[in-house]
Amino acid sequence: MVARATQQASTTMPPLAAADAFRVLEFVAGNRRVPHSLFAGLLAALPPVSPHTSPRLRKAVALRALDAALSGSDADGSGELLRKARDVLADPAIAVCFPEHLAAVGDDVAALRRLVDAEWESLPPSALELEADRIAGAGALDTWANADHDKRKKLRRLVGEATEREILGKLGQDPSKAPQVDEAANAPSTSGANEGDRAQQDDEAHLGREKGEANHAQEDCARHQQEPVERTTDARVPEKPVTSAAVKGKEQATSSHVTGQAAPDHNKSHPVAGSKPSLMERKPSAIVYQWDDSGDSDSERPPHQRRLPTYERKMRPPPAIPHKTRKKWTEIQERTLIEGVAKYGRGNWKDIKIAYPDVFQDRSTVDMKDKFRNLGRH
DNA sequence: GTAGGGGTAACT
DNA sequence: AGTTACCCCTAC
Numbered sequence: 001m002v003a004r005a006t007q008q009a010s011t012t013m014p015p016l017a018a019a020d021a022f023r024v025l026e027f028v029a030g031n032r033r034v035p036h037s038l039f040a041g042l043l044a045a046l047p048p049v050s051p052h053t054s055p056r057l058r059k060a061v062a063l064r065a066l067d068a069a070l071s072g073s074d075a076d077g078s079g080e081l082l083r084k085a086r087d088v089l090a091d092p093a094i095a096v097c098f099p100e101h102l103a104a105v106g107d108d109v110a111a112l113r114r115l116v117d118a119e120w121e122s123l124p125p126s127a128l129e130l131e132a133d134r135i136a137g138a139g140a141l142d143t144w145a146n147a148d149h150d151k152r153k154k155l156r157r158l159v160g161e162a163t164e165r166e167i168l169g170k171l172g173q174d175p176s177k178a179p180q181v182d183e184a185a186n187a188p189s190t191s192g193a194n195e196g197d198r199a200q201q202d203d204e205a206h207l208g209r210e211k212g213e214a215n216h217a218q219e220d221c222a223r224h225q226q227e228p229v230e231r232t233t234d235a236r237v238p239e240k241p242v243t244s245a246a247v248k249g250k251e252q253a254t255s256s257h258v259t260g261q262a263a264p265d266h267n268k269s270h271p272v273a274g275s276k277p278s279l280m281e282r283k284p285s286a287i288v289y290q291w292d293d294s295g296d297s298d299s300e301r302p303p304h305q306r307r308l309p310t311y312e313r314k315m316r317p318p319p320a321i322p323h324k325t326r327k328k329w330t331e332i333q334e335r336t337l338i339e340g341v342a343k344y345g346r347g348n349w350k351d352i353k354i355a356y357p358d359v360f361q362d363r364s365t366v367d368m369k370d371k372f373r374n375l376g377r378h
Numbered sequence: 379g380t381a382g383g384g385g386t387a388a389c390t
Numbered sequence: 391a392g393t394t395a396c397c398c399c400t401a402c
Contacts, residue, residue: 325388326387326388326389326394326395326396327395327396328389328394328395329394329395347379347380347381348379348380349379349380350379350380364396365379365380366380366396366397367395367396369380369381369382370394370395370396370397371394371395371396373381373382374393374394374395379402380401380402381400381401381402382399382400382401383398383399383400384397384398384399385396385397385398385399386395386396386397386398387394387395387396387397388393388394388395388396389392389393389394389395390391390392390393390394
């Protein structure tokens with residue numbers, strides 16, 4: 001049992017690939033509220049990535065070096081800060097990020113700080129955020145409209161079914177593109193559906209509150225990086241500066257709740273341990289660490305006087321996971337499936353699917369295999 | 379990628 | 391209660 005759960009955990013959470021490490025680093029590096037020490041720790045902990053692959057990462061690293069150089073006080077007028085800043089800027093790898101600064105700054109530390117502030121504000125969005133935007137934000141309609149069934153299945157895993165319904169609902173004029181959505185929206189209310197709706201409302205109300213907090217906490221921090229996503233998706237994307245999906249206790253580390261699917265006697269109607277959770281939905285065991293921003297905003301302070309925020313540990317209740325909608329096989333689909341088997345042979349589900357893309361657009365090869373099995377049983 | 383056993387829940 | 395669609399797991 002323990003061995004099985006451990007194996008599952010290891011397959012569920014494989015070591016970070018370099019590409020993923022890069023995405024994490026690139027995202028975190030550009031958040032000025034993440035302390036340099038924390039970023040340095042992350043840099044050390046993750047697989048090595050080249051900072052030269054991303055203007056955002058390169059620039060964020062340079063800005064962090066400048067922040068560090070400018071972090072002291074200039075009260076004594078010794079020019080110490082300026083010298084340190086010039087040392088940093090003397091590094092060709094850093095200078096190349098903002099060549100105009102060398103000439104523009106002169107001896108004015110305050111002007112340099114303003115320029116650094118402006119550079120932080122104008123950092124481009126991270127690849128992670130762009131990708132989130134593509135699958136659940138401003139670019140979602142385009143992405144989903146062009147996705148086949150398998151692709152949508154993967155996208156569903158990422159955004160969750162509630163967001164999927166929302167996106168497909170917006171696409172919704174074409175019933176062949178979003179058939180489940182219409183059905184889900186028009187379905188008569190059963191007790192189960194009411195249950196799900198209520199849970200979902202609770203979750204969304206909760207998310208609404210969280211979003212308010214998040215916006216407050218991040219008022220002056222990379223606003224342009226969040227807005228395109230939140231505008232269109234109601235908070236299915238990262239809205240916190242730092243999130244840690246920490247495992248709460250040793251017993252849970254080896255229990256089925258970690259993966260949410262290993263319990264042999266699991267009940268799929270359960271809001272937590274039911275169908276496979278979306279990667280963007282919060283795990284039951286997730287803990288959120290949020291910057292404590294309860295004091296006065298320090299956005300007006302000069303950067304070197306800004307206080308590094310303290311951590312506040314926050315727990316969230318597990319989210320509701322909506323049920324999947326089912327779609328009856330049409331007679332055409334059944335006939336085409338039989339024809340496909342006659343033509344390509346039983347078991348060549350992939351070929352059959354490719355041969356009749358329109359018919360099997362919303363059927364996976366496993367669906368087809370199961371369906372044919374069911375056809376043969378009756 | 380697929381087979382097949384086994385399971386759940388929506389639907390009839 | 392029976393059927394159907396879909397899912398999970400393991401083995402190959």
